[in-house]
Amino acid sequence: MKVLVTGATGLIGRQVVQQLREAGFEVRIASRHPEPASDAVLLPAPDAPAAAFTAITQDVRHVVHCAALNNDRDASEADYLSANADLTGRLARAAAVQAGGRFVYLSSIRAVAGPGFSGTIDEKTPPAPQCAYGRSKREGEIRTLDAYASRPSDTTALRLPPVYGEGMKGNLATLMRLGGMPVNLPLPAALFSGMRSLMSCEAAARTVVYLLSRPQPLRPVYVACDLPPLPISAVLGAFRQGFGLSLRLSAVPAGPIRAAATLLGKGKAWDAMTATQICDPSLLVAEGWVPQTDTLERLAELARRHRSGTAQPR
Template sequence: MSHVVVSGANGFVGRALCRALLGAGHRVTGLVRRSGGCVDGVTEWVDASTDYHGIARNWPANMKADCVVHLAARVHVIHDTAADPETAFRATNVDGTLRLAATARRHGVPRFVFVSSIKAVAEQSRGQSLCENDSPRPEDAYGRSKRAAEDALIRMGDDTGLEVVIVRPPLVYGPHVRANFLRLMDAVWRGVPLPLGGADARRSMVYVGNLADALVHCATDARAARQCFHVADSDAPTVAELVRSLGRHLGKPVRLLPVPAAWLRMAARLTGQSSRVDRLLGSLQVDTSHIRDVLGWHPPFSTDEGLAATADWYRSTH
């Protein structure tokens, strides 16, 4: 049995990971900024300091852990209100991450699993699935901050012996999902006509239960040390296929309009939404062969099972 510290333990992915760790027999401490929201069985540790400035003095006395899984982050938002997004993302996702990792290492924690993002590599796969060693081309402040944190952690690992494991998921969905995926479900539920019938580019995603399972392996399997893994579902549906699947599981008729992608991109340019529409219509396929080869990991849930669970949750709230 391992003792795993999970930052962001009361969040969307954090709660799923904690359940998976507890189910596998591990002991879990949840590092959170505010009390409450952790699943039963998790020992809560509150550190309210901004960007972990107080983490060194707040480390619980005599706490020994085998691994820290770092989920907490300043997340990507469509309309960022920060005066300087680059600085804001770096303060949390780079500087805060390094404070936590350095403190963990000083307290004898041997492994640090950093949950990064596929955005640290690219926004689109452009005809070939994204691999772990592809040249990085992050396109926004969030992606650049995640990539900078990865690079800094690798250097820290080389200098201190900390076993850094980097995990790059694409879009994560599942019960309690928020942001764009929830808005898409809202539109399907209300029967809103969607001009996505011609959206035939494939998009890798990862069900939260699959990501949690992969993170358990990364936290506890000796073979994961000093590795970088892309984690995704086995399937990469088109946007149109995704919408149809959601409609089927929600029990709602889907109204997909066959608008050519070129027309959508033209409209996006006129309305200043080009980057958003490009992400929606562009291909983003992720190669997960490395984690299969190194850890023997395969997603325990199919995409259809993940979408069904997500739709069941959604229906229960409406």
């Protein structure tokens, strides 16, 4: 049984490919920039001829769409929509005709809530994206579901929290860099008071394999994460532990720090750092999926490998 995986060289995509092959699936890899010596095929551009999407989905049973534009400060709203919505819609339409199996679209909780949102996120949370990336991922969800309107149980949008692993970007990469700073000055505990749901790239890939393999029909949306949610201070502490450093926190009141951040134009950054965003994967759990529960140990090991230079090349 052949599975098309887009974005196969990315943080999650490469794990999806590995775990699918270990599960006995044949994999077709698609990339926007395939290397000459690789077995990857070219992922069509959003404005490519229809024949290109027909060709890439021919003779495959399932499609896992991991390719996305993210963490690009130079990208415009139009760039995000082109990469994450236009391309997704065209690929989904071709797959709905060509592939008789399932289409798993890797989405994000940013399709539902912005970084400053505090609360619990599940499948029933009303979508209210607050950034170009989030809006484009939500539009990608809509276009995928539209493409599979005649067979809705064959597709799903898998909404993920921040994903960690070798090669990660964004706020988690920044937090790990902070954890590796060889200074041991007390850091204000109030700055790291928020709670977060996270997910390892391995667990995200395992969830994809689970969704392709389970006999029950798919729901339109699933929310997945590791359990339990963690204080940001604990995440930073795990990184510090992996780097062989200790974490010292000071009890500076939140008010003065929040006021200073606002004066410096960093109010939104403060809100994002201190927000509590908890994902609820109860639907997946009720259907037989098992969450990963060793997040702190994995974060410490990630930092340990980075420190020793044994992280696997991408």
